[in-house]
Amino acid sequence: MKKLLLLALVLFIGRLAHAQDLRCNISVNASQIQGTYRQVFQTMQTDLYEFMNNRSWSNNVYSVDERIECNFLLNITEQVGPNEYKGTLQVQARRPVFGSSYTTVLFNFNDNDVQFSYQEFNKLEFNENSYGSALTSLLAYYAYIVIGLDYDSFSPKGGTEFFKKAEKIVSNAQTAPEKGWKSYESSRKNRYWLVENLLNPKYSQVRNAIYTYHRLGLDQMGTKVSEGRDEVTNSLLSIQKVFRDKPDPHLFLLKIFFDAKSDEIVNVYSEAYASEKQRVYQMLSEIDQANEPKYKKITEEKKTN
Numbered sequence: 001m002k003k004l005l006l007l008a009l010v011l012f013i014g015r016l017a018h019a020q021d022l023r024c025n026i027s028v029n030a031s032q033i034q035g036t037y038r039q040v041f042q043t044m045q046t047d048l049y050e051f052m053n054n055r056s057w058s059n060n061v062y063s064v065d066e067r068i069e070c071n072f073l074l075n076i077t078e079q080v081g082p083n084e085y086k087g088t089l090q091v092q093a094r095r096p097v098f099g100s101s102y103t104t105v106l107f108n109f110n111d112n113d114v115q116f117s118y119q120e121f122n123k124l125e126f127n128e129n130s131y132g133s134a135l136t137s138l139l140a141y142y143a144y145i146v147i148g149l150d151y152d153s154f155s156p157k158g159g160t161e162f163f164k165k166a167e168k169i170v171s172n173a174q175t176a177p178e179k180g181w182k183s184y185e186s187s188r189k190n191r192y193w194l195v196e197n198l199l200n201p202k203y204s205q206v207r208n209a210i211y212t213y214h215r216l217g218l219d220q221m222g223t224k225v226s227e228g229r230d231e232v233t234n235s236l237l238s239i240q241k242v243f244r245d246k247p248d249p250h251l252f253l254l255k256i257f258f259d260a261k262s263d264e265i266v267n268v269y270s271e272a273y274a275s276e277k278q279r280v281y282q283m284l285s286e287i288d289q290a291n292e293p294k295y296k297k298i299t300e301e302k303k304t305n
Contacts (some may be wrong), residue, residue, distance in 0.1 A: 023067040024052040049157040093146040099222035113180030131172040155215035202247035209235035
């Protein structure tokens with residue numbers, strides 16, 4: 001009997017370890033929704049937390065410290081039916097940098113096309129082979145994007161299997177009434193185009209740059225600052241090549257990269273030689289014009305007391 005109990009305990013612990021790919025913090029903000037019954041949003045937050053953190057998203061086993069850190073902020077702005085809501089979803093994912101206490105932002109995206117049904121106390125269901133729930137499909141999609149980007153940062157194109165899972169969710173949603181899943185919506189800057197870019201061979205150098213930037217660059221800077229910074233520069237050169245090749249007019253994946261990295265890049269080059277700072281500034285001004293004022297700080301002399 002004791003052996004059976006011990007075996008059951010081992011299997012249970014193993015199952016938990018297997019299931020927890022993500023350490024996902026979820027917040028539901030419904031301050032714009034009028035009404036006296038607010039408990040539904042607290043229940044929703046609990047349900048979403050358990051859905052993201054207790055599900056097995058991959059076949060890999062993670063220790064507690066290895067789980068991928070991410071934050072989801074669901075901002076509900078409108079109630080359009082008894083159990084139907086609209087809003088936005090802010091998704092951010094982070095990754096630890098080897099040999100330091102620093103964590104780097106991998107993904108920082110605001111999805112403005114969120115609409116879903118939620119019935120309190122109904123179990124959240126997700127089937128990767130069909131589109132049944134707008135809410136769980138949305139969450140699963142971003143779970144796979146986050147995991148895929150994390151894998152890409154540790155090995156070249158390591159996240160492909162997860163991006164393909166996200167692509168399948170998009171494919172299943174093509175007849176869904178909710179926005180964000182189709183190619184002709186949101187000026188080519190939505191869920192459809194995000195995963196399309198990630199799997200498009202024309203953007204493969206951006207994915208290689210994600211690996212170079214993190215694994216060969218940041219992870220090395222704790223012990224070899226100059227060598228690590230050189231690899232960060234190499235990653236930016238790869239992105240510059242994609243920018244110049246211009247696989248499409250929108251370059252959505254480049255925007256995703258720099259939305260996560262622009263502030264950090266300024267810090268990476270804060271101690272570089274003046275010639276290197278100027279060269280990197282010129283490159284960044286070309287490939288990420290929206291953040292040019294930010295990159296100008298790279299070339300500015302530090303004030304000393």
